[in-house]
Amino acid sequence: MSKLFEEDKPIYIQIREKIEDQIINKQLKEGHQAPSTNQLVNFYKINHVTVSKGVNQLVDEGILYKKRGIGMFVAEGARELLIQKRKESFIEDYVLKLIQEANKLDISENEIIGYIKKIKGSDTI
Structure with a gap:
């Protein structure tokens, strides 16, 4: 392939x-x-x-x-239709799983936001 x-x-x-x-x-x-x-x-x-x-x-x-x-x-x-579809998929595939795992680990909403800001502001992406 x-x-x-x-x-x-x-x-x-x-x-x-x-x-x-x-x-x-x-x-x-x-x-x-x-x-x-x-x-x-x-x-x-x-x-x-x-x-x-x-x-x-x-x-x-x-x-x-x-x-x-x-x-x-x-x-x-x-384009708008695709963006909307991708956003819905993003929520289902990533955000929902992130929240579920955060709840298991007792990670607060503020901690999640802090992690996202830290990663988004770094050179790792």
Whole structure:
């Protein structure tokens, strides 16, 4: 497998996330054309079906839309939709677990905030 991909996550999800990241980072702007499935297949050297699965999920969610015979485009409002989705996922995947573990260890809210400020202000990130 290419070193561009993690082994513990399906490639189609990673393709999807790469496109999402480009939209969030404004590398792909709303209303502009996104890379075609063929371009992604050639760039990443992976199966067409794999790429299509990730791209089609973005189409199904209204992040991308197809213009027949022209290509794939980033939908208006896609960036905000992705940011909101990622924030919800961040809360579920990280904040909730952080709070649960802090409660087990009897770490106060102020201590948690102090740790976050200390780490965020350091050179470790």
